[in-house]
Amino acid sequence: MIFDTEETREYRHHLARWVDERLKPKAEELDHSGEFSFELFREIGELGYLGTMYPEEAGGSGLQQPYTCFTILCEELARASVGFAAGVCMQGSTATHTLYAWGDEEVKTNYFLPALRGEKVGAFAITEPNAGSDAASLRTKATKTDGGWLLNGTKVFTTNGTVADFITVVATTDPTLKAKGLELFLVDTKTKGFSVGRKLEKFAVHCSDTAELVFENVFVPENRRLNNGAGSSFLNAYQALTVDRIFTAALAVGVGRAAYDASLQYIQERQQFGKPVGQFQAVQFRQVEMLAKLESASLYTYQAALLADQSKDITREAALAKIIAAENCNEVCHMAMQNYGGWGLMNEFPVQRFLRDSYFPMVGGGTGDIMRMIVARQMGL
Known part of the structure; x- marks a missing residue:
């Protein structure tokens, strides 16, 4: 390849x-x-x-x-x-x-x-309580002031939010401009007016720090408005958000691999009716189906990454990679749970964690429905 x-x-x-x-x-x-x-x-x-x-x-x-x-x-x-x-x-x-x-x-x-170097932790804050995929509706406001900007608003679902030393915040400088009015601002978390509203508890990816953030007249110096002068910095950064869909697909492939490998080992060791359960055709077919889904997810994800390395337009491919990998690998984790039977529900086996965590790539970075909307637009629909 x-x-x-x-x-x-x-x-x-x-x-x-x-x-x-x-x-x-x-x-x-x-x-x-x-x-x-x-x-x-x-x-x-x-x-x-x-x-x-x-x-x-x-x-x-x-x-x-x-x-x-x-x-x-x-x-x-x-x-x-x-x-x-x-x-x-x-x-x-x-x-x-x-x-x-x-x-x-x-x-x-x-x-x-x-x-x-891993000495400081960063985050990217875009989602708000009432604005997720509809970025043009963001309400966090950046108001011009002497020497910089004042930020006011609330963000949610921010990865690394409670542990971050700095955060790139998406805020609107003019709500009437919709997406064209969105800009990026670098906020040092030691700045007066910034606070963590709360750490958000999730049923999956427990050790991924996720937070609600509050900005109350947070001053951002002019040089920390991340804009090269060529229009909306958020729109300029959209390519990076597009590539991130490939990386989210890779997270799905990783947890899918873990579930597949664990299941394969388990069905070769678990004995029922005098032989390994992996010798029963129903279990064999399920394991093969897991491999087929995992391989197709991996191939499409790396194809999209290759196109990114070639500086090709990956808008469609990145969205498709996320759809295929996230949904396929979630199914892989479901089937691994079936192969484990009752033991799959026990915390002493990791398959229950794999299944929980496999939902993160299905939602993080945009739901499957949003990805399908992106692909449909690329198709001219």
Whole structure:
């Protein structure tokens, strides 16, 4: 396959070893505690993985296939813990991309580079209580003032929200302009007027920090308005949000792989009626169906990543990858639960966590219905 190169094989090999030795043994503990692991996060930064998407001269890894490699990062981490993977993937993509693309030297020195090293945690805040996929309806307001801007509003579902050192906030400078009035503002979480409303509790991805954020006359200096002067900075950043759909698809592939592997091992060991349950045709057919769904999800996800590396328009492919991977791998996790039978309901086996976490890629970054709307528009409908 074109996306299977020496660079990507070496990248996956070293990363998979770290996942198996460091992340996987702690995955259950992280799920039970629901805590963000600063220790593992900093390790990922020290190893250079947070700089996967960026050129060497900017402080990144300088890879030839950055999007494919970052897709591998999301998949491999999710194979052990989707919750941990979600926070890392936010850090290495959307939370830092806007700083890399439009931040000045002060921003890059104080936020971007420390973020790549894992020394600072970043977040990207767009969703609001009454505005999710309909970004043009956002109410968080940015008002011009001497030397900068004042932000007022509330955000929800912000990944890394309670642990972030900085947050890129989407706010409107003119509600009458709809999406064209949206701009990006870099907020240091130590700034007066910023607060965490509450940490949001979820039934899945427990160790992925998710928060409600409040902005009350938060001052943002002019240089931290992330805009290169070419229209709405949010619309300019939309490409990064599009690519993120591929990374969300990779999270689904990762948890699907975990469920498939666990199920395959279980049906070879579990004995009923004097033989392994994997020798019963119904179970065999289910396991094969799991493999078929997983392989199709993986192939389409990496095809989309390859197109991104080739600087192709991926609007349709990224949305399709998210639909195919999220829905296929959720079904894979359901079938793994069936193969486990009653033991699948027990917390001592991870298959119940895989199933819970498989719902995150179906919703995070846009629901399946929103993805279908995007594809339909690309079809001219």
